[in-house]
Amino acid sequence: MLPFTIVFKPGEPVYEQVTYAVKRAIATGQLLAGSRFPAVRTLSQELRINPNTAHKVVASLTAEGVLLVHPGIGTVVAEPASGSAADRAALLNDELERLVVEARRLGLDEEKVLSAVRSHWRKFPKS
Numbered sequence: 001m002l003p004f005t006i007v008f009k010p011g012e013p014v015y016e017q018v019t020y021a022v023k024r025a026i027a028t029g030q031l032l033a034g035s036r037f038p039a040v041r042t043l044s045q046e047l048r049i050n051p052n053t054a055h056k057v058v059a060s061l062t063a064e065g066v067l068l069v070h071p072g073i074g075t076v077v078a079e080p081a082s083g084s085a086a087d088r089a090a091l092l093n094d095e096l097e098r099l100v101v102e103a104r105r106l107g108l109d110e111e112k113v114l115s116a117v118r119s120h121w122r123k124f125p126k127s
Contacts, residue, residue: 001046002038002042002043002046002047003025003030003031003035003037003038004021004022004024004025004030004031005021005025006018006021006047014049014053015053015056015057015060018043018047018049018053018054018057019057019060019061022037022057022061022066022067023061023066026066026077027124028124028125029125031077032077033077033078033079033080034076034077034079035076035077036074036075036076037058037067037074037075037076037077038075039074039075040054040055040058041054043057043058058075062075065078065081066078099113100113
């Protein structure tokens, strides 16, 4: 059994959906730093996805520093990023730009976007 849940949505790449589900599980405390992460084979079988897709998810999360691979032990959830607050905030620049672009495309004003961000922020416990 996987330590996170996912409901696949048509039209979105499976790889992106699984990657997001893992990050969400970490943000909500379903996956804690140091906890074991399922092997690629388990991920593939449990989610009924192509093994190559499962491998891509693990490789991407490892490259981002979300997961750590310990030879002979397995894959574990990494500790949260260290460094200054400015360094950590800089990691979000691409995602924030996408949010702003999409909000403008939808005709939303800044206050509506900030209100929505605050609402979502409150859904996740402070870690």
